[in-house]
Amino acid sequence: MASARLEVQGPGWHVLSRGPSGDGARWATMTVRAHKDDLDLEQLSERLQELEERVAALEMSRASPANPPVEAILGTLHREREKPATSISVVPVLGKAVLAIAGAYLLRATAESGAVTRWFMLVVGIVYGGFWLLWAVQSHRHSHFSSTIFALTAAIILPPLLWEGTVRFQVLTVGFASAVLVVVVLLSLWER
Secondary structure (H helix, E strand, O other): OOOEEEEEOOOOEEEEEEOOOOOOOOOEEEEEEOOOOOOOHHHHHHHHHHHHHHHHHHHHHHHOOOOOOHHHHHOOOOOOOOOOOOOOOHHHHHHHHHHHHHHHHHHHHHHHHOOOOHHHHHHHHHHHHHHHHHHHHHHOOOOHHHHHHHHHHHHHHHHHHHHHHHHHOOOOOHHHHHHHHHHHHHHHHOOO
């Protein structure tokens, strides 16, 4: 392994010696004349300050490109970079529809059990089906697929509920059931 040593030989003269790096290697000696100006501490400090400023300027130039993109100046994005609002996964939408139908079956089972009056459960069922229809109208802006599925879910829930409340339970009148159907049709045609 090589070793080095620095010796001072008088004012302004330094001797730099490098030791052997292997067997039989010689010592190399180099005499260097150091100028008095090179050892001035003020100049070294100034030079170091200049170098630090240059490095900072280089780092700043990398942080902000010389020619920023037009989108950055105007604050706009390309449509390709934006996530399309119509992209939606099929599985979550179908899962929500299945859960909605399961909720309607739960309401029907509660009405048949007699724990709550049938009239109250029919009103809750109508509101529940109307909620799914409103959700279909709201989601139409974002995804036509989810809007269609939610509207079909409301169509699966509401008409059988109205038929059963009118014919089987004989709680709803024909006029009330038909008025609810008219409201449902008008609501399904309504677009925001």
